Amino acid sequence: MASLVRSGSTASKMICGSNQQLPSNIGSTLATAKAVDVSSTPTTPYAMQKAVTVPARQNSLFTNNIAVKGVNVTSRRLAHTDVTFPDFSKYRRESTLDTSKHARDTEDERRALPVAVYYGVGGMMSLWAGKEVIQTMVAYKAMAADQRALASIEINMSDIPEGQTKTFEWRGKPVFVKHRTKAEIAREKAVNVADLRHPQHDNERVQKDEWSVVIGVCTHLGCVPIANSGDFGGYYCPCHGSHYDGSGRIRKGPAPLNLHVPAYAFKDSSIVIGSN
């Protein structure tokens, strides 16, 4: 049951549906009423829909169980210039409300938050990443953990009785700490420096006369000498027979130099090796 009514450039199709057979006169009544309704050429889609829906409101005039719905299938299209672009002013930032301002002039302001987030969070993240990189590099290049732990060692002086030499490990190397007796001190002080292969006076090698601290690595080929032995009352390297005296100076054998003296300092009752 459908009728097509034309009016001017507008065509409307009305579809009537019912759950029972319509009396034939009702259909024609609707169609007639319709033709009158749309003769005023509605111009908006809403008005067109309204025009064809009018008979439905008169529903009760005809019968109780008829549903009439007008479907606007107008063939008249609106021109694209008739479409009004919605006004989004309500959603705009205040800076873009002025239409005479170029968008690029307000851009900095509008982008302030993302830019702040970008440089703020991004900056923090890159700082953190930079820190990570540097830390990793330094950790990689730095001394091994066991060595770093022994960067400086503290030796309790009361542990070493007079006349004794003790060996400690410092930065992976043995260190001899010798608690010298009066006789030993006198002997080493009396050595004629001119006779030495590596001329150093005992005063240059000790801080306190009672204590001689040297690194226990033979200057010949790197063996570890034996403390309290050798011909000069100091150290003896068994590898090729180098003799060092009580100040760690080379006196006999192939080694070219005296034993090295590490940096050390006295602190209360202890010697700290590895610090000045």
Add this chain to the structure above:
Amino acid sequence: MLSVARTGVASVKNSVRSVSALATRDVLVKGPHAEVSELKNGLRVSTENNGRPTTTVGVWIETGSRYENESNNGVSRLLEHMVHKGTGKRSEAQLESELSSIGAKLVSETSRDHTAIFVQSASQDLDSAAIEGEKKHLLSALEEAEEDHMGVVMDNLHAAAFQGTSLARSPLGNTNGIKSLDASTLKQWQADHYRPVRMIFSAVGGVEHGKLTQLAEKYFGDLSNSYPGQIPHSDGVRFTGSEFRFRNDNVPHMYGAIAVEGVGHGHHDALALRVASQFVGQWDVTHGSSYNAPSKLVQQVSHGYNLHAFQNFSLNYKDTGLFGVQFICKGDSLDDATSIARWLQHEWKHLSSAVDEEEVNRSKNALRTQLYQALETNTQKAAFNAKELLHTGGVRSLVDIEDSLEKLDKTAVREAVSRHVYDRDIAASGVGRTEAWPNYANLRYGMSWWKL
């Protein structure tokens, strides 16, 4: 060996190019130049004597849909059309016969920011029967314009990009606006807009500047600059990143355009953006090239994505513009549409950061061809001179343009594109099968290499 050969070819190409560039300049230097003078009432007269047997004389008026509002949208076009209807001194038939007896034509057009009337000046008396007839004509033209899908795309693009400003309005007018126009509105409009300071009298062809200035003095000299009504005001240049889709599956394809805010006619980046636009290029299915095209974009999008055509554009109004690309594709696949847009944006981004001298030179040459070809006829040149005068206050000669084009290098193009295109808001407009239109946020995301 191969590289040696290649260098050889490149240097030959370079030398050929510089020779041709020199030739262009030489030809242009010898060419005619525009002479500009101003009448007492502010009307500017520009003539260019190229010694040709034909001449275009016209008046360009700073009016158009930019100055209209919702209720009188279409008035500038209607007024422009009324010119054809004759004047108080001459009827329509008389006008036509007089013009045709000297072999002349009356042509006119209205755009968003100017109206041009060639050959004959505007009428002073408006006959209301003629107005009604012309209104019918405009309404049916408006209906016909619906079939020009790309035209609709561009109108919708303006409606979205310049929403809330008068640039959004189409010169075609809207139905209610045209219907409501009457003689008094037209008269008012004419009184407000057709004022000497807003008018350029431009002629190109076999004309003497002095003679034309005399004629202008005679016919336009009595126009006064006083404004009984209001000084026309164009409302706004604000660009808004936005999208306008008009889905109509009865249209067989997806028509679309994507654009960023461009620059005004006299802006120092205008030329660089036109070169950039040429770099993007244009293509349609009838072109012989695809994989072998000189443009990288064409190589990428001409196959596999059901693209039918694309075309760059760089529109310059007085103080703003639109820079973008329009395209037609099948519109049945979101992936295809998105890929097309992505490749396009890739080219824009390439332009902003990595375009090389070779590519810029190719685009410059393409622009030269397009530019000088489009200025070959008297009418085109007269329009160009008038537009220059209206928008920049002076007329650049083609030599000036050639010089600034010659100076333009990859850095200038990169900078212009970085300023105006890279990571800028976009306006998009789609008509037809737009179900598969790419998501706006996604498109916006594609405007920079990476984005937060």
